[in-house]
Structure formats: structure tokens, C-alpha cells
Amino acid sequence: MEERNQTQLWQVSSSFKCVNIKITVSNGYRPDGRKISRARAITVPDTVRKQQIPQYVAHEAEEFERLVKNGFCEDSNMRFEEYARRWLDRQSRYAPSTLASYRRMLEVVFPYIGAIPLCRLRPIHMENLLAELRKRTCHGKPVQETTVQKYLTVVSAVLSDAKRNEILEKNPARMVALPHTQRAIQRVPSQAEVQKLLAALAQEPRHYRMFYLLSLYTGCRRGELCALQWSDFTFRKDSLLLTISRSRSNVAGKGIVEGSTKNGRSREIYLSGELCGIINSYHHRKKMEAERARRKLSPYLFTDEHGQLIHPDTFTKRLRKIYESIGFPKEYHLHTLRHYFVTALLHCGVDKQTVADLVGHGDTGFLERTYCHPQQAQKEQAADTMLTVLRPDGSPIFNLAAACMAKRRGA
Numbered sequence: 001m002e003e004r005n006q007t008q009l010w011q012v013s014s015s016f017k018c019v020n021i022k023i024t025v026s027n028g029y030r031p032d033g034r035k036i037s038r039a040r041a042i043t044v045p046d047t048v049r050k051q052q053i054p055q056y057v058a059h060e061a062e063e064f065e066r067l068v069k070n071g072f073c074e075d076s077n078m079r080f081e082e083y084a085r086r087w088l089d090r091q092s093r094y095a096p097s098t099l100a101s102y103r104r105m106l107e108v109v110f111p112y113i114g115a116i117p118l119c120r121l122r123p124i125h126m127e128n129l130l131a132e133l134r135k136r137t138c139h140g141k142p143v144q145e146t147t148v149q150k151y152l153t154v155v156s157a158v159l160s161d162a163k164r165n166e167i168l169e170k171n172p173a174r175m176v177a178l179p180h181t182q183r184a185i186q187r188v189p190s191q192a193e194v195q196k197l198l199a200a201l202a203q204e205p206r207h208y209r210m211f212y213l214l215s216l217y218t219g220c221r222r223g224e225l226c227a228l229q230w231s232d233f234t235f236r237k238d239s240l241l242l243t244i245s246r247s248r249s250n251v252a253g254k255g256i257v258e259g260s261t262k263n264g265r266s267r268e269i270y271l272s273g274e275l276c277g278i279i280n281s282y283h284h285r286k287k288m289e290a291e292r293a294r295r296k297l298s299p300y301l302f303t304d305e306h307g308q309l310i311h312p313d314t315f316t317k318r319l320r321k322i323y324e325s326i327g328f329p330k331e332y333h334l335h336t337l338r339h340y341f342v343t344a345l346l347h348c349g350v351d352k353q354t355v356a357d358l359v360g361h362g363d364t365g366f367l368e369r370t371y372c373h374p375q376q377a378q379k380e381q382a383a384d385t386m387l388t389v390l391r392p393d394g395s396p397i398f399n400l401a402a403a404c405m406a407k408r409r410g411a
Contacts (some may be wrong), residue, residue, distance in 0.1 A: 020041060020043055020044075021041070021044060021057050021060075022041050022042075023039065023041075023042060023057070023061045024037055024038070024039045025037060025038050025039075025040075025061075025065050038064075040064050042057070044056055076117065076118045076162075076167050076168060077117045078117065078118055078167075079114060079116065079117055079118075080110075080113050080114055080116055080117075080118060080121060081110045081114030081115065083118055083158065083162060083167075084106050084110075084114075084158045087157075087158050087161050088102065088106070092264070093260075093264035094262070094264065095223070095247050095249065095259055095260060095262045095264075096247075096249060096251050096254070096258075096259040097223065097247070097249035097251055097257070097262075098262055100251040100252055100253075100254070102154050102157075105150065105151050105154045106154060106155075106158075108133075109129065109154070112128070112129045112132055113126075113129055118159075118167060118168055119168070121159070121172050122172050123172045123175040123176050126152065126155070126172055126173050126175075126176045127176055129152070129155070130148055130149075130151075130176070130178075133148045133151055134148055145179060145181045149178060149181065152173055152176070152178075155173050156171060156173035156174055159171040159172065159173050159174075160174075186336075187329060187331060187332070187336075188336060188339045188340045188343050189328075189336065189340050193328065194216070194340065197212075197216075197322070197326065197328075198213075198216075200322050200325065200326050201322070204318075206282060206285060207301075207303070207304070207310065208315070210278070210282050211225055211315055212319060212337065213275075213278070215334065215338065215341075216337050216340065216341065217271070217275060217341075218269050218271075218341070219338045219341030219358060219359045220244060220269075220338070220359075221261075221262065221335075221338065222312055222316065222334055222335070223249040223262075223312060224246070224247050224360075225301075225302065225315075226249075226302060226309075226310070227247050227248040227258055227300075228242075228300065228301045228302065229299045229300055229301065230283065230297075230299060230300075230301065232244070233279065235276070236270075238273050239270050239271060239273060239276060240270070240271040240275065240276040240279065241268055241269075241270055241271075242268065242269045242270075242271055243266060243267075243268055244261060244266060244267050244268075244269065245266035246258055246259070246260065246261065247259060247260065247261050248309075250311070250312055250313060256309075261360055263360055263361075263362070265360065267357060267358070267360050269358055282301075286298075286301075286303070289305065290307060293305075293307065295307055302315075315334060316333070316334045319333075319334050320333070338359065341359070342355055342359060345358075352364040
């Protein structure tokens with residue numbers, strides 16, 4: 001007799017005269033003595049010969065048994081909340097801060113659709129969810145439509161995973177008609193403003209100066225800069241190679257967490273010889289600082305005078321004060337420097353894929369939608385270019401004097 005909770009072998013119940021096969025896998029017993037089992041119906045393709053059907057079914061059954069035993073077997077009757085939590089636990093390619101954001105958004109969604117089985121979710125449930133989310137407020141103001149749609153995007157990611165695993169045939173979140181949202185215009189500093197900022201940074205303590213300079217020069221995210229270590233730099237003949245592979249971020253309920261980058265991939269950035277000299281000088285100063293305090297040099301770049309890691313929020317708050325001191329708009333923030341990096345490179349003719357690789361984006365379309373911001377100078381240049389196209393010789397577009405003379409003759 002088999003012991004309780006012991007995984008049983010798969011069973012096939014079918015007649016091989018038909019191509020519809022039901023596979024049942026037993027996986028132990030519940031506390032009340034009932035057997036835990038999962039079933040899956042498969043259809044044998046017409047291309048499989050009659051003699052090969054047993055072999056085909058055996059392969060499918062073994063694969064199904066493996067999924068059940070490893071705890072990855074879900075079915076369409078599972079509630080959305082349970083499946084979403086399992087989906088969160090399986091994610092490893094997202095940065096801790098990104099995953100924490102998804103978790104927070106799903107916790108908001110669960111009271112509305114969490115108890116509904118996956119197979120019963122319909123577009124109307126998604127529409128009702130959006131209607132409820134639009135009633136929410138943030139700091140006394142209605143939640144923006146772009147924020148509401150971000151919640152649906154996370155729900156859609158969960159349901160797309162269910163579809164990919166053949167639990168659902170369709171993703172109801174993708175069947176909802178959404179209102180068009182106008183993206184907020186993201187201003188980026190002009191060249192004159194950047195020079196003004198660099199002049200202000202020259203008066204800052206060296207760790208702040210180094211942090212913001214690298215942000216401008218590399219377009220790295222805040223968390224990626226906070227996680228930089230000296231070992232991430234590799235010296236070349238006339239340059240320096242920087243490898244970005246980690247990120248440190250403040251995760252609600254967990255504090256500062258270090259993990260992979262936002263997309264889970266590492267990337268390389270080349271730094272010029274001049275910046276190489278600045279980094280060498282900074283390293284020398286930090287080494288002397290550690291020796292005077294009779295402690296080891298921290299492996300991290302950005303530490304305070306005691307060798308302790310600086311909280312990521314500190315860099316954000318400090319830069320906001322610098323912005324205020326030089327009269328920058330309130331809408332500028334630390335991420336604005338990343339926007340400037342991308343926009344400046346694209347305007348200088350660097351190809352989109354190279355820029356996307358430098359900032360850790362594989363999708364050039366996302367890069368353009370999110371980071372490419374034409375500035376006033378570029379718009380004026382475009383106007384002059386169009387004028388040159390219309391009149392290469394520089395003559396007026398319309399000779400008004402000639403037009404008036406012709407009109408008088410006709411009269």
C-alpha cells in the first residue's frame with residue numbers, strides 16, 4: 001500500500017481509437033484523506049501515426065507528471081490571486097524594486113478580481129477593475145489614467161503567463177479598449193543648463209560630484225550607480241570599461257536590497273580617458289580617507305566619510321537642493337539626467353540600438369517613446385532644414401511682388 005503524500009505514477013485513461021486523451025496524475029493525499037490529483041486533456045495531432053500514439057501519450061504524461069511533482073502545475077480553475085502569487089515567486093529576471101512594485105500593485109488588484117478563477121475571467125471583469133481603480137485618489141487627487149493602466153499591465157503580464165503555459169486560451173486583459181493617454185512632456189536640460197549644473201557640482205563633496213557626473217556621462221539608473229564597486233572597472237589602453245551588473249534599491253518592508261539590474265542583464269560602457277583620470281583621482285582620495293581612519297577601503301564607490309554605504313534616497317534629495325539653488329524647474333529630478341543622456345546621444349546621431357544597449361534597453365521603440373525629447377534648438381534646426389529643402393538656392397518660398405504683378409495683369 002502506498003504511503004500518504006507519496007507521489008503516484010501517472011495514469012492514462014483513453015481508448016487509442018480516438019485522438020482525445022485524458023491524463024491523470026496523482027500527487028499524494030490531502031489531510032482529510034482525499035487524493036490530490038491533476039488532469040489534463042490532450043489531443044493527439046493527426047500527423048502522429050496510430051502505432052506512435054502510445055509513445056506520444058507516454059511522453060506527454062511524463063512531462064505532465066514532472067510539472068505536477070515540481071509544483072508547477074496550475075489549472076484554469078485556480079483563483080487569480082493564487083496564480084499571481086505563484087507568478088511573482090517564479091520571477092527572477094526583475095530587479096527587487098521592480099518586483100516589489102508589481103507586488104504592491106497586485107495587492108491593490110486582488111480585492112477586485114483575486115477570488116475569480118482564471119477560466120472565468122472576462123474582459124468585463126477587467127473593465128470593472130479599471131472603473132474601481134479610477135475612483136482611487138493619491139494625495140487627495142484622482143489617480144491618473146496612465147497609473148490606472150499600469151495596474152492592468154501587471155495583470156496582463158500574469159494572464160499572459162497563464163496563456164503561455166496553455167492554462168488560458170486568451171488574455172482578457174488585452175481585450176479591453178483603453179482610452180488614449182497623453183504622455184506628460186518630459187523636459188530635459190539644455191546645453192546651457194547642463195554647463196550650469198556642472199559648475200554647481202564642482203562645489204559639491206567629491207562623492208556627490210562623482211555620482212552625478214557618472215549619471216550624466218553613462219545614463220545609469222540610481223540603483224545601478226549605488227551598487228558600483230571598484231572591481232566593476234577594467235582599465236584599457238586609453239579608456240576604462242565599466243560593467244553594470246547590479247542595482248541597490250529601497251524596497252518597502254525590506255530596506256535596501258541589492259540584486260540584478262532592472263532587466264536582469266549586465267552591460268558594458270566605455271569611459272573616456274578624461275573620465276578615467278577623474279575616477280582614478282576619486283579612488284586615490286577614498287583610499288587615503290580609509291587609511292587615515294585606519295580601516296579597509298570599501299569595495300563600493302559611494303560611501304560616506306566613515307566608509308558606510310550612502311542611502312539611495314540621499315542622492316535624490318541632494319540633487320533636488322542643487323536644482324533649487326541654480327533655479328532649475330521643479331519637474332527636474334535625478335532620472336532627468338538619464339533622459340538627457342539618451343536624448344543627447346540620439347540628437348548627435350548615435351544609432352538607436354547602441355543607445356538602447358548603453359542604458360539597458362533591448363527595445364528601441366520603448367527608448368524613443370520614453371527618452372527621446374526634441375529640444376527647442378533641434379525644433380528650430382528642423383524648421384531651417386525644411387526651408388532649405390523647399391528652396392535650396394535660398395530664395396523666398398513665394399515671390400510676393402511677382403504674384404501681385406500677375407494678379408493686376410489678370411484684372
